[in-house]
Amino acid sequence: MAAFGTVFMPEMALATYQNDQWSDTQIVQSDSIQLHPGAHVLHYSSTCFEGLKAFRHADGSVKIFRMDENIKRMVQSSRLLNLPAIQPDQLAQMIKDIVKQYADEVPAPPGSMYIRPTHIGTEGAIGKAAAPTAASMLYVLLSPVGDYFTGGAKPLRLLLAEDGMRCAPHMGMIKSGGNYASALGPILQAKADVNADQILFCPGGDVQETGAANFVLIDGNEIITKKLDSTFLHGITRASLLTLAADLGMQVSERELSVTELLERAAKPGTEAALSGTAAVLTPVGTLIQHGKEYKVGSGEAGPTTMKLRQALNKIQWGESEDKHGWLTSL
Incomplete structure:
Protein backbone atom coordinates (compact mmCIF):
# COMPACT_ATOMS: atom_id res chain seq x y z
CA MET A 1 0.00 0.00 0.00
CA ALA A 2 1.11 3.59 -0.69
CA ALA A 3 2.73 5.55 2.16
CA PHE A 4 0.37 7.45 4.48
CA GLY A 5 -0.78 10.72 2.92
CA THR A 6 0.67 10.20 -0.57
CA VAL A 7 -2.57 9.39 -2.44
CA PHE A 8 -5.01 12.24 -3.13
CA MET A 9 -8.51 12.55 -4.51
CA PRO A 10 -8.41 14.17 -7.98
CA GLU A 11 -10.29 17.32 -6.92
CA MET A 12 -10.28 19.69 -3.93
CA ALA A 13 -12.31 22.62 -2.59
CA LEU A 14 -10.67 26.06 -2.99
CA ALA A 15 -11.45 29.70 -2.14
CA THR A 16 -9.29 32.82 -2.46
CA TYR A 17 -9.12 36.08 -0.53
CA GLN A 18 -8.33 39.36 -2.27
CA ASN A 19 -9.66 42.92 -2.25
CA ASP A 20 -10.84 42.34 1.32
CA GLN A 21 -13.24 39.53 0.52
CA TRP A 22 -13.46 35.78 0.07
CA SER A 23 -14.45 34.29 -3.27
CA ASP A 24 -17.12 31.65 -3.65
CA THR A 25 -15.81 28.12 -3.20
CA GLN A 26 -14.77 26.20 -6.31
CA ILE A 27 -14.10 22.53 -6.84
CA VAL A 28 -10.82 22.33 -8.80
CA GLN A 29 -8.17 19.82 -9.81
CA SER A 30 -5.97 18.90 -6.84
CA ASP A 31 -2.72 18.27 -8.71
CA SER A 32 -1.59 21.91 -8.88
CA ILE A 33 -2.25 25.50 -7.83
CA GLN A 34 -1.20 28.74 -9.49
CA LEU A 35 1.13 30.81 -7.33
CA HIS A 36 3.28 33.87 -7.97
CA PRO A 37 7.00 33.15 -7.34
CA GLY A 38 6.99 36.12 -4.97
CA ALA A 39 4.02 34.77 -2.98
CA HIS A 40 4.22 35.68 0.70
CA VAL A 41 4.05 32.03 1.79
CA LEU A 42 7.18 31.11 -0.17
CA HIS A 43 9.30 33.83 1.43
CA TYR A 44 7.77 34.53 4.84
CA SER A 45 6.02 31.23 5.70
CA SER A 46 2.48 32.58 6.04
CA THR A 47 0.91 29.13 6.19
CA CYS A 48 -1.19 26.97 8.48
CA PHE A 49 -3.09 23.72 8.08
CA GLU A 50 -5.27 21.19 9.85
CA GLY A 51 -5.56 17.41 9.87
CA LEU A 52 -8.85 15.65 10.52
CA LYS A 53 -10.58 12.48 9.37
CA ALA A 54 -13.85 11.20 7.94
CA PHE A 55 -14.92 7.64 8.76
CA ARG A 56 -17.23 5.12 7.11
CA HIS A 57 -19.77 3.54 9.45
CA ALA A 58 -21.32 0.09 9.11
CA ASP A 59 -24.61 1.59 7.82
CA GLY A 60 -22.70 3.17 4.92
CA SER A 61 -22.87 6.73 6.28
CA VAL A 62 -19.76 8.91 6.47
CA LYS A 63 -19.01 11.04 9.55
CA ILE A 64 -16.32 13.69 10.12
CA PHE A 65 -14.62 13.63 13.54
CA ARG A 66 -14.45 16.89 15.54
CA MET A 67 -14.57 19.16 12.50
CA ASP A 68 -15.74 22.14 14.55
CA GLU A 69 -12.67 21.99 16.79
CA ASN A 70 -10.29 21.75 13.83
CA ILE A 71 -11.97 24.76 12.21
CA LYS A 72 -11.68 26.73 15.49
CA ARG A 73 -7.98 25.95 15.68
CA MET A 74 -7.44 26.91 12.03
CA VAL A 75 -9.22 30.23 12.59
CA GLN A 76 -6.89 30.79 15.56
CA SER A 77 -3.75 29.81 13.60
CA SER A 78 -4.71 32.17 10.77
CA ARG A 79 -5.28 35.01 13.23
CA LEU A 80 -1.99 34.45 15.05
CA LEU A 81 -0.14 34.36 11.70
CA ASN A 82 -1.95 37.54 10.57
CA LEU A 83 -3.41 35.75 7.57
CA PRO A 84 -6.82 36.98 6.34
CA ALA A 85 -9.60 35.87 8.69
CA ILE A 86 -11.19 32.56 7.70
CA GLN A 87 -14.99 32.31 7.57
CA PRO A 88 -15.78 29.22 9.72
CA ASP A 89 -19.08 28.48 7.97
CA GLN A 90 -17.45 28.61 4.54
CA LEU A 91 -14.65 26.27 5.60
CA ALA A 92 -17.15 23.85 7.17
CA GLN A 93 -19.12 23.77 3.93
CA MET A 94 -15.93 23.29 1.87
CA ILE A 95 -14.98 20.29 3.99
CA LYS A 96 -18.45 18.73 3.88
CA ASP A 97 -18.89 19.34 0.14
CA ILE A 98 -15.59 17.76 -0.92
CA VAL A 99 -15.99 14.80 1.46
CA LYS A 100 -19.54 14.26 0.19
CA GLN A 101 -18.24 14.27 -3.39
CA TYR A 102 -15.82 11.45 -2.54
CA ALA A 103 -17.93 9.69 0.10
CA ASP A 104 -17.76 6.43 -1.87
CA GLU A 105 -13.95 6.57 -1.64
CA VAL A 106 -13.83 6.76 2.17
CA PRO A 107 -12.16 3.49 3.27
CA ALA A 108 -13.79 1.20 5.82
CA PRO A 109 -12.19 1.06 9.31
CA PRO A 110 -9.42 0.98 10.29
CA GLY A 111 -8.89 3.19 7.23
CA SER A 112 -10.31 6.71 6.86
CA MET A 113 -10.33 9.78 4.64
CA TYR A 114 -7.67 12.19 5.87
CA ILE A 115 -8.73 15.82 5.37
CA ARG A 116 -6.11 18.57 5.03
CA PRO A 117 -7.43 22.17 5.01
CA THR A 118 -4.57 24.53 4.14
CA HIS A 119 -4.35 28.35 4.25
CA ILE A 120 -1.46 30.17 2.54
CA GLY A 121 -0.50 33.80 1.88
CA THR A 122 -0.47 34.43 -1.88
CA GLU A 123 0.29 38.14 -2.31
CA GLY A 124 3.26 38.63 -4.65
CA ALA A 125 5.25 41.03 -2.48
CA ILE A 126 8.79 40.20 -1.40
CA GLY A 127 9.04 43.54 0.41
CA LYS A 128 6.61 42.36 3.08
CA ALA A 129 9.04 40.70 5.48
CA ALA A 130 7.48 42.63 8.35
CA ALA A 131 3.93 42.96 7.01
CA PRO A 132 1.07 40.51 6.49
CA THR A 133 -0.15 39.20 3.16
CA ALA A 134 -3.18 40.97 1.68
CA ALA A 135 -4.21 37.91 -0.35
CA SER A 136 -4.53 34.23 0.48
CA MET A 137 -5.75 30.85 -0.67
CA LEU A 138 -7.72 28.29 1.33
CA TYR A 139 -8.08 24.74 0.03
CA VAL A 140 -9.13 21.33 1.30
CA LEU A 141 -7.24 18.22 0.14
CA LEU A 142 -8.45 14.66 0.67
CA SER A 143 -6.20 11.61 1.09
CA PRO A 144 -7.62 8.10 1.68
CA VAL A 145 -5.45 6.34 4.27
CA GLY A 146 -5.19 2.86 5.71
CA ASP A 147 -4.31 1.74 9.21
CA TYR A 148 -1.38 3.81 10.48
CA PHE A 149 -0.18 0.67 12.30
CA THR A 150 0.08 -1.74 9.38
CA GLY A 151 2.62 -3.80 11.29
CA GLY A 152 1.05 -3.36 14.73
CA ALA A 153 1.49 -0.62 17.29
CA LYS A 154 5.23 -0.87 17.90
CA PRO A 155 6.37 1.09 20.98
CA LEU A 156 8.39 4.20 20.11
CA ARG A 157 11.82 5.31 21.28
CA LEU A 158 11.97 8.97 22.37
CA LEU A 159 15.07 11.08 22.94
CA LEU A 160 14.60 13.61 25.76
CA ALA A 161 15.92 16.99 24.57
CA GLU A 162 16.33 19.44 27.44
CA ASP A 163 18.34 22.08 25.59
CA GLY A 164 16.03 22.97 22.74
CA MET A 165 12.43 23.59 21.73
CA ARG A 166 10.29 22.33 18.88
CA CYS A 167 9.72 25.92 17.77
CA ALA A 168 9.66 29.52 19.02
CA PRO A 169 7.54 29.66 22.21
CA HIS A 170 4.97 32.10 20.80
CA MET A 171 4.47 29.85 17.74
CA GLY A 172 3.77 26.60 19.57
CA MET A 173 -0.03 26.71 19.53
CA ILE A 174 -0.10 27.56 15.79
CA LYS A 175 -0.32 24.61 13.39
CA SER A 176 2.15 25.98 10.88
CA GLY A 177 4.59 24.22 8.57
CA GLY A 178 7.55 26.20 9.92
CA ASN A 179 7.20 24.48 13.30
CA TYR A 180 7.62 21.07 11.69
CA ALA A 181 10.58 22.29 9.67
CA SER A 182 12.16 23.63 12.86
CA ALA A 183 11.95 20.20 14.54
CA LEU A 184 13.07 18.12 11.55
CA GLY A 185 16.84 18.56 11.89
CA PRO A 186 16.98 17.53 15.57
CA ILE A 187 14.67 14.56 14.90
CA LEU A 188 16.85 13.27 12.05
CA GLN A 189 19.94 13.73 14.24
CA ALA A 190 18.29 11.76 17.05
CA LYS A 191 17.46 8.94 14.63
CA ALA A 192 21.05 8.83 13.43
CA ASP A 193 22.64 9.09 16.87
CA VAL A 194 20.48 6.87 19.11
CA ASN A 195 17.94 5.26 16.78
CA ALA A 196 15.14 7.38 18.27
CA ASP A 197 11.77 7.54 16.51
CA GLN A 198 11.07 11.03 17.81
CA ILE A 199 12.33 13.75 20.13
CA LEU A 200 10.40 14.67 23.27
CA PHE A 201 11.19 18.36 23.66
CA CYS A 202 11.75 19.22 27.34
CA PRO A 203 13.24 22.75 27.45
CA GLY A 204 14.77 23.37 30.86
CA GLY A 205 13.47 19.99 32.01
CA ASP A 206 9.80 20.83 31.25
CA VAL A 207 8.17 17.93 29.35
CA GLN A 208 6.25 19.41 26.39
CA GLU A 209 5.61 17.56 23.09
CA THR A 210 7.36 15.73 20.27
CA GLY A 211 7.92 17.05 16.77
CA ALA A 212 4.45 16.02 15.62
CA ALA A 213 2.39 14.81 18.59
CA ASN A 214 1.34 15.48 22.19
CA PHE A 215 2.76 13.37 25.02
CA VAL A 216 0.85 11.65 27.83
CA LEU A 217 2.06 9.62 30.81
CA ILE A 218 -0.23 7.01 32.39
CA ASP A 219 0.56 5.98 35.97
CA GLY A 220 -2.09 3.63 37.32
CA ASN A 221 -5.40 5.50 37.22
CA GLU A 222 -3.78 8.87 36.50
CA ILE A 223 -3.12 10.34 33.06
CA ILE A 224 -0.65 13.24 33.09
CA THR A 225 0.05 15.76 30.34
CA LYS A 226 1.28 19.35 30.13
CA LYS A 227 -1.27 22.06 30.83
CA LEU A 228 -2.18 24.04 27.72
CA ASP A 229 -0.19 27.19 27.02
CA SER A 230 1.10 29.03 23.95
CA THR A 231 4.32 26.99 23.65
CA PHE A 232 2.88 23.76 22.22
CA LEU A 233 0.07 22.50 20.02
CA HIS A 234 -3.39 22.12 21.55
CA GLY A 235 -4.11 18.69 20.14
CA ILE A 236 -7.72 17.77 19.40
CA THR A 237 -6.95 14.06 19.73
CA ARG A 238 -5.29 14.90 23.07
CA ALA A 239 -8.42 16.69 24.28
CA SER A 240 -10.65 13.82 23.10
CA LEU A 241 -8.56 11.19 24.89
CA LEU A 242 -8.52 13.18 28.14
CA THR A 243 -12.33 13.41 27.99
CA LEU A 244 -12.58 9.65 27.45
CA ALA A 245 -10.12 9.02 30.29
CA ALA A 246 -12.36 11.06 32.61
CA ASP A 247 -15.38 9.09 31.33
CA LEU A 248 -13.55 5.90 32.35
CA GLY A 249 -13.05 7.27 35.87
CA MET A 250 -9.38 8.14 35.45
CA GLN A 251 -7.76 11.10 37.18
CA VAL A 252 -6.79 13.64 34.50
CA SER A 253 -3.81 15.81 35.53
CA GLU A 254 -3.00 18.71 33.19
CA ARG A 255 0.08 20.18 34.84
CA GLU A 256 3.81 20.71 34.63
CA LEU A 257 5.79 17.47 34.36
CA SER A 258 9.55 17.53 34.84
CA VAL A 259 12.02 15.15 33.24
CA THR A 260 13.03 14.00 36.72
CA GLU A 261 9.45 13.06 37.63
CA LEU A 262 8.90 11.48 34.21
CA LEU A 263 11.89 9.15 34.59
CA GLU A 264 10.96 8.28 38.17
CA ARG A 265 7.40 7.37 37.23
CA ALA A 266 8.42 5.61 34.01
CA ALA A 267 10.53 3.14 35.98
CA LYS A 268 7.53 1.89 37.96
CA PRO A 269 5.90 -1.39 36.85
CA GLY A 270 2.68 -0.75 34.94
CA THR A 271 3.51 2.81 33.91
CA GLU A 272 2.67 3.68 30.29
CA ALA A 273 3.51 6.57 27.97
CA ALA A 274 2.06 7.48 24.59
CA LEU A 275 1.86 10.08 21.83
CA SER A 276 -1.49 11.40 20.64
CA GLY A 277 -2.31 12.78 17.21
CA THR A 278 -4.76 12.60 14.32
CA ALA A 279 -2.77 10.11 12.24
CA ALA A 280 -1.75 7.61 14.90
CA VAL A 281 -4.51 8.29 17.50
CA LEU A 282 -2.50 7.03 20.51
CA THR A 283 0.92 5.49 19.92
CA PRO A 284 2.68 3.65 22.76
CA VAL A 285 6.11 4.81 23.92
CA GLY A 286 8.41 2.03 25.16
CA THR A 287 11.79 3.70 25.72
CA LEU A 288 13.06 7.10 26.87
CA ILE A 289 16.66 8.07 26.09
CA GLN A 290 18.63 10.65 28.10
CA HIS A 291 22.37 11.39 27.91
CA GLY A 292 23.02 8.10 26.11
CA LYS A 293 21.17 6.01 28.70
CA GLU A 294 17.96 4.16 27.93
CA TYR A 295 15.00 3.97 30.33
CA LYS A 296 12.23 1.47 29.74
CA VAL A 297 8.69 2.79 30.31
CA GLY A 298 6.94 0.17 32.44
CA SER A 299 7.24 -3.11 30.55
CA GLY A 300 8.53 -1.36 27.42
CA GLU A 301 5.52 -2.64 25.50
CA ASN A 314 -11.72 4.46 17.51
CA LYS A 315 -15.08 2.93 18.43
CA ILE A 316 -16.70 6.38 18.51
CA GLN A 317 -15.01 7.35 15.23
CA TRP A 318 -16.12 4.10 13.59
CA GLY A 319 -19.71 4.30 14.86
CA GLU A 320 -19.36 1.28 17.13
CA SER A 321 -19.93 3.26 20.36
CA GLU A 322 -22.39 6.03 21.18
CA ASP A 323 -21.19 9.55 20.31
CA LYS A 324 -22.05 10.99 23.75
CA HIS A 325 -20.05 14.19 23.24
CA GLY A 326 -21.39 15.15 19.81
CA TRP A 327 -18.04 14.76 18.09
CA LEU A 328 -19.29 13.41 14.74
CA THR A 329 -20.56 15.60 11.91
CA SER A 330 -22.84 14.17 9.22
CA LEU A 331 -22.45 15.21 5.60
Whole structure:
Protein backbone atom coordinates (compact mmCIF):
# COMPACT_ATOMS: atom_id res chain seq x y z
CA MET A 1 0.00 0.00 0.00
CA ALA A 2 1.11 3.59 -0.69
CA ALA A 3 2.73 5.55 2.16
CA PHE A 4 0.37 7.45 4.48
CA GLY A 5 -0.78 10.72 2.92
CA THR A 6 0.67 10.20 -0.57
CA VAL A 7 -2.57 9.39 -2.44
CA PHE A 8 -5.01 12.24 -3.13
CA MET A 9 -8.51 12.55 -4.51
CA PRO A 10 -8.41 14.17 -7.98
CA GLU A 11 -10.29 17.32 -6.92
CA MET A 12 -10.28 19.69 -3.93
CA ALA A 13 -12.31 22.62 -2.59
CA LEU A 14 -10.67 26.06 -2.99
CA ALA A 15 -11.45 29.70 -2.14
CA THR A 16 -9.29 32.82 -2.46
CA TYR A 17 -9.12 36.08 -0.53
CA GLN A 18 -8.33 39.36 -2.27
CA ASN A 19 -9.66 42.92 -2.25
CA ASP A 20 -10.84 42.34 1.32
CA GLN A 21 -13.24 39.53 0.52
CA TRP A 22 -13.46 35.78 0.07
CA SER A 23 -14.45 34.29 -3.27
CA ASP A 24 -17.12 31.65 -3.65
CA THR A 25 -15.81 28.12 -3.20
CA GLN A 26 -14.77 26.20 -6.31
CA ILE A 27 -14.10 22.53 -6.84
CA VAL A 28 -10.82 22.33 -8.80
CA GLN A 29 -8.17 19.82 -9.81
CA SER A 30 -5.97 18.90 -6.84
CA ASP A 31 -2.72 18.27 -8.71
CA SER A 32 -1.59 21.91 -8.88
CA ILE A 33 -2.25 25.50 -7.83
CA GLN A 34 -1.20 28.74 -9.49
CA LEU A 35 1.13 30.81 -7.33
CA HIS A 36 3.28 33.87 -7.97
CA PRO A 37 7.00 33.15 -7.34
CA GLY A 38 6.99 36.12 -4.97
CA ALA A 39 4.02 34.77 -2.98
CA HIS A 40 4.22 35.68 0.70
CA VAL A 41 4.05 32.03 1.79
CA LEU A 42 7.18 31.11 -0.17
CA HIS A 43 9.30 33.83 1.43
CA TYR A 44 7.77 34.53 4.84
CA SER A 45 6.02 31.23 5.70
CA SER A 46 2.48 32.58 6.04
CA THR A 47 0.91 29.13 6.19
CA CYS A 48 -1.19 26.97 8.48
CA PHE A 49 -3.09 23.72 8.08
CA GLU A 50 -5.27 21.19 9.85
CA GLY A 51 -5.56 17.41 9.87
CA LEU A 52 -8.85 15.65 10.52
CA LYS A 53 -10.58 12.48 9.37
CA ALA A 54 -13.85 11.20 7.94
CA PHE A 55 -14.92 7.64 8.76
CA ARG A 56 -17.23 5.12 7.11
CA HIS A 57 -19.77 3.54 9.45
CA ALA A 58 -21.32 0.09 9.11
CA ASP A 59 -24.61 1.59 7.82
CA GLY A 60 -22.70 3.17 4.92
CA SER A 61 -22.87 6.73 6.28
CA VAL A 62 -19.76 8.91 6.47
CA LYS A 63 -19.01 11.04 9.55
CA ILE A 64 -16.32 13.69 10.12
CA PHE A 65 -14.62 13.63 13.54
CA ARG A 66 -14.45 16.89 15.54
CA MET A 67 -14.57 19.16 12.50
CA ASP A 68 -15.74 22.14 14.55
CA GLU A 69 -12.67 21.99 16.79
CA ASN A 70 -10.29 21.75 13.83
CA ILE A 71 -11.97 24.76 12.21
CA LYS A 72 -11.68 26.73 15.49
CA ARG A 73 -7.98 25.95 15.68
CA MET A 74 -7.44 26.91 12.03
CA VAL A 75 -9.22 30.23 12.59
CA GLN A 76 -6.89 30.79 15.56
CA SER A 77 -3.75 29.81 13.60
CA SER A 78 -4.71 32.17 10.77
CA ARG A 79 -5.28 35.01 13.23
CA LEU A 80 -1.99 34.45 15.05
CA LEU A 81 -0.14 34.36 11.70
CA ASN A 82 -1.95 37.54 10.57
CA LEU A 83 -3.41 35.75 7.57
CA PRO A 84 -6.82 36.98 6.34
CA ALA A 85 -9.60 35.87 8.69
CA ILE A 86 -11.19 32.56 7.70
CA GLN A 87 -14.99 32.31 7.57
CA PRO A 88 -15.78 29.22 9.72
CA ASP A 89 -19.08 28.48 7.97
CA GLN A 90 -17.45 28.61 4.54
CA LEU A 91 -14.65 26.27 5.60
CA ALA A 92 -17.15 23.85 7.17
CA GLN A 93 -19.12 23.77 3.93
CA MET A 94 -15.93 23.29 1.87
CA ILE A 95 -14.98 20.29 3.99
CA LYS A 96 -18.45 18.73 3.88
CA ASP A 97 -18.89 19.34 0.14
CA ILE A 98 -15.59 17.76 -0.92
CA VAL A 99 -15.99 14.80 1.46
CA LYS A 100 -19.54 14.26 0.19
CA GLN A 101 -18.24 14.27 -3.39
CA TYR A 102 -15.82 11.45 -2.54
CA ALA A 103 -17.93 9.69 0.10
CA ASP A 104 -17.76 6.43 -1.87
CA GLU A 105 -13.95 6.57 -1.64
CA VAL A 106 -13.83 6.76 2.17
CA PRO A 107 -12.16 3.49 3.27
CA ALA A 108 -13.79 1.20 5.82
CA PRO A 109 -12.19 1.06 9.31
CA PRO A 110 -9.42 0.98 10.29
CA GLY A 111 -8.89 3.19 7.23
CA SER A 112 -10.31 6.71 6.86
CA MET A 113 -10.33 9.78 4.64
CA TYR A 114 -7.67 12.19 5.87
CA ILE A 115 -8.73 15.82 5.37
CA ARG A 116 -6.11 18.57 5.03
CA PRO A 117 -7.43 22.17 5.01
CA THR A 118 -4.57 24.53 4.14
CA HIS A 119 -4.35 28.35 4.25
CA ILE A 120 -1.46 30.17 2.54
CA GLY A 121 -0.50 33.80 1.88
CA THR A 122 -0.47 34.43 -1.88
CA GLU A 123 0.29 38.14 -2.31
CA GLY A 124 3.26 38.63 -4.65
CA ALA A 125 5.25 41.03 -2.48
CA ILE A 126 8.79 40.20 -1.40
CA GLY A 127 9.04 43.54 0.41
CA LYS A 128 6.61 42.36 3.08
CA ALA A 129 9.04 40.70 5.48
CA ALA A 130 7.48 42.63 8.35
CA ALA A 131 3.93 42.96 7.01
CA PRO A 132 1.07 40.51 6.49
CA THR A 133 -0.15 39.20 3.16
CA ALA A 134 -3.18 40.97 1.68
CA ALA A 135 -4.21 37.91 -0.35
CA SER A 136 -4.53 34.23 0.48
CA MET A 137 -5.75 30.85 -0.67
CA LEU A 138 -7.72 28.29 1.33
CA TYR A 139 -8.08 24.74 0.03
CA VAL A 140 -9.13 21.33 1.30
CA LEU A 141 -7.24 18.22 0.14
CA LEU A 142 -8.45 14.66 0.67
CA SER A 143 -6.20 11.61 1.09
CA PRO A 144 -7.62 8.10 1.68
CA VAL A 145 -5.45 6.34 4.27
CA GLY A 146 -5.19 2.86 5.71
CA ASP A 147 -4.31 1.74 9.21
CA TYR A 148 -1.38 3.81 10.48
CA PHE A 149 -0.18 0.67 12.30
CA THR A 150 0.08 -1.74 9.38
CA GLY A 151 2.62 -3.80 11.29
CA GLY A 152 1.05 -3.36 14.73
CA ALA A 153 1.49 -0.62 17.29
CA LYS A 154 5.23 -0.87 17.90
CA PRO A 155 6.37 1.09 20.98
CA LEU A 156 8.39 4.20 20.11
CA ARG A 157 11.82 5.31 21.28
CA LEU A 158 11.97 8.97 22.37
CA LEU A 159 15.07 11.08 22.94
CA LEU A 160 14.60 13.61 25.76
CA ALA A 161 15.92 16.99 24.57
CA GLU A 162 16.33 19.44 27.44
CA ASP A 163 18.34 22.08 25.59
CA GLY A 164 16.03 22.97 22.74
CA MET A 165 12.43 23.59 21.73
CA ARG A 166 10.29 22.33 18.88
CA CYS A 167 9.72 25.92 17.77
CA ALA A 168 9.66 29.52 19.02
CA PRO A 169 7.54 29.66 22.21
CA HIS A 170 4.97 32.10 20.80
CA MET A 171 4.47 29.85 17.74
CA GLY A 172 3.77 26.60 19.57
CA MET A 173 -0.03 26.71 19.53
CA ILE A 174 -0.10 27.56 15.79
CA LYS A 175 -0.32 24.61 13.39
CA SER A 176 2.15 25.98 10.88
CA GLY A 177 4.59 24.22 8.57
CA GLY A 178 7.55 26.20 9.92
CA ASN A 179 7.20 24.48 13.30
CA TYR A 180 7.62 21.07 11.69
CA ALA A 181 10.58 22.29 9.67
CA SER A 182 12.16 23.63 12.86
CA ALA A 183 11.95 20.20 14.54
CA LEU A 184 13.07 18.12 11.55
CA GLY A 185 16.84 18.56 11.89
CA PRO A 186 16.98 17.53 15.57
CA ILE A 187 14.67 14.56 14.90
CA LEU A 188 16.85 13.27 12.05
CA GLN A 189 19.94 13.73 14.24
CA ALA A 190 18.29 11.76 17.05
CA LYS A 191 17.46 8.94 14.63
CA ALA A 192 21.05 8.83 13.43
CA ASP A 193 22.64 9.09 16.87
CA VAL A 194 20.48 6.87 19.11
CA ASN A 195 17.94 5.26 16.78
CA ALA A 196 15.14 7.38 18.27
CA ASP A 197 11.77 7.54 16.51
CA GLN A 198 11.07 11.03 17.81
CA ILE A 199 12.33 13.75 20.13
CA LEU A 200 10.40 14.67 23.27
CA PHE A 201 11.19 18.36 23.66
CA CYS A 202 11.75 19.22 27.34
CA PRO A 203 13.24 22.75 27.45
CA GLY A 204 14.77 23.37 30.86
CA GLY A 205 13.47 19.99 32.01
CA ASP A 206 9.80 20.83 31.25
CA VAL A 207 8.17 17.93 29.35
CA GLN A 208 6.25 19.41 26.39
CA GLU A 209 5.61 17.56 23.09
CA THR A 210 7.36 15.73 20.27
CA GLY A 211 7.92 17.05 16.77
CA ALA A 212 4.45 16.02 15.62
CA ALA A 213 2.39 14.81 18.59
CA ASN A 214 1.34 15.48 22.19
CA PHE A 215 2.76 13.37 25.02
CA VAL A 216 0.85 11.65 27.83
CA LEU A 217 2.06 9.62 30.81
CA ILE A 218 -0.23 7.01 32.39
CA ASP A 219 0.56 5.98 35.97
CA GLY A 220 -2.09 3.63 37.32
CA ASN A 221 -5.40 5.50 37.22
CA GLU A 222 -3.78 8.87 36.50
CA ILE A 223 -3.12 10.34 33.06
CA ILE A 224 -0.65 13.24 33.09
CA THR A 225 0.05 15.76 30.34
CA LYS A 226 1.28 19.35 30.13
CA LYS A 227 -1.27 22.06 30.83
CA LEU A 228 -2.18 24.04 27.72
CA ASP A 229 -0.19 27.19 27.02
CA SER A 230 1.10 29.03 23.95
CA THR A 231 4.32 26.99 23.65
CA PHE A 232 2.88 23.76 22.22
CA LEU A 233 0.07 22.50 20.02
CA HIS A 234 -3.39 22.12 21.55
CA GLY A 235 -4.11 18.69 20.14
CA ILE A 236 -7.72 17.77 19.40
CA THR A 237 -6.95 14.06 19.73
CA ARG A 238 -5.29 14.90 23.07
CA ALA A 239 -8.42 16.69 24.28
CA SER A 240 -10.65 13.82 23.10
CA LEU A 241 -8.56 11.19 24.89
CA LEU A 242 -8.52 13.18 28.14
CA THR A 243 -12.33 13.41 27.99
CA LEU A 244 -12.58 9.65 27.45
CA ALA A 245 -10.12 9.02 30.29
CA ALA A 246 -12.36 11.06 32.61
CA ASP A 247 -15.38 9.09 31.33
CA LEU A 248 -13.55 5.90 32.35
CA GLY A 249 -13.05 7.27 35.87
CA MET A 250 -9.38 8.14 35.45
CA GLN A 251 -7.76 11.10 37.18
CA VAL A 252 -6.79 13.64 34.50
CA SER A 253 -3.81 15.81 35.53
CA GLU A 254 -3.00 18.71 33.19
CA ARG A 255 0.08 20.18 34.84
CA GLU A 256 3.81 20.71 34.63
CA LEU A 257 5.79 17.47 34.36
CA SER A 258 9.55 17.53 34.84
CA VAL A 259 12.02 15.15 33.24
CA THR A 260 13.03 14.00 36.72
CA GLU A 261 9.45 13.06 37.63
CA LEU A 262 8.90 11.48 34.21
CA LEU A 263 11.89 9.15 34.59
CA GLU A 264 10.96 8.28 38.17
CA ARG A 265 7.40 7.37 37.23
CA ALA A 266 8.42 5.61 34.01
CA ALA A 267 10.53 3.14 35.98
CA LYS A 268 7.53 1.89 37.96
CA PRO A 269 5.90 -1.39 36.85
CA GLY A 270 2.68 -0.75 34.94
CA THR A 271 3.51 2.81 33.91
CA GLU A 272 2.67 3.68 30.29
CA ALA A 273 3.51 6.57 27.97
CA ALA A 274 2.06 7.48 24.59
CA LEU A 275 1.86 10.08 21.83
CA SER A 276 -1.49 11.40 20.64
CA GLY A 277 -2.31 12.78 17.21
CA THR A 278 -4.76 12.60 14.32
CA ALA A 279 -2.77 10.11 12.24
CA ALA A 280 -1.75 7.61 14.90
CA VAL A 281 -4.51 8.29 17.50
CA LEU A 282 -2.50 7.03 20.51
CA THR A 283 0.92 5.49 19.92
CA PRO A 284 2.68 3.65 22.76
CA VAL A 285 6.11 4.81 23.92
CA GLY A 286 8.41 2.03 25.16
CA THR A 287 11.79 3.70 25.72
CA LEU A 288 13.06 7.10 26.87
CA ILE A 289 16.66 8.07 26.09
CA GLN A 290 18.63 10.65 28.10
CA HIS A 291 22.37 11.39 27.91
CA GLY A 292 23.02 8.10 26.11
CA LYS A 293 21.17 6.01 28.70
CA GLU A 294 17.96 4.16 27.93
CA TYR A 295 15.00 3.97 30.33
CA LYS A 296 12.23 1.47 29.74
CA VAL A 297 8.69 2.79 30.31
CA GLY A 298 6.94 0.17 32.44
CA SER A 299 7.24 -3.11 30.55
CA GLY A 300 8.53 -1.36 27.42
CA GLU A 301 5.52 -2.64 25.50
CA ALA A 302 2.14 -1.16 24.56
CA GLY A 303 0.20 -0.92 27.84
CA PRO A 304 -3.43 -1.94 28.42
CA THR A 305 -4.69 1.54 29.32
CA THR A 306 -3.10 3.06 26.20
CA MET A 307 -4.79 0.47 24.01
CA LYS A 308 -8.11 0.79 25.90
CA LEU A 309 -8.18 4.57 25.34
CA ARG A 310 -7.20 4.18 21.70
CA GLN A 311 -9.92 1.60 21.17
CA ALA A 312 -12.51 3.77 22.95
CA LEU A 313 -11.75 6.67 20.61
CA ASN A 314 -11.72 4.46 17.51
CA LYS A 315 -15.08 2.93 18.43
CA ILE A 316 -16.70 6.38 18.51
CA GLN A 317 -15.01 7.35 15.23
CA TRP A 318 -16.12 4.10 13.59
CA GLY A 319 -19.71 4.30 14.86
CA GLU A 320 -19.36 1.28 17.13
CA SER A 321 -19.93 3.26 20.36
CA GLU A 322 -22.39 6.03 21.18
CA ASP A 323 -21.19 9.55 20.31
CA LYS A 324 -22.05 10.99 23.75
CA HIS A 325 -20.05 14.19 23.24
CA GLY A 326 -21.39 15.15 19.81
CA TRP A 327 -18.04 14.76 18.09
CA LEU A 328 -19.29 13.41 14.74
CA THR A 329 -20.56 15.60 11.91
CA SER A 330 -22.84 14.17 9.22
CA LEU A 331 -22.45 15.21 5.60
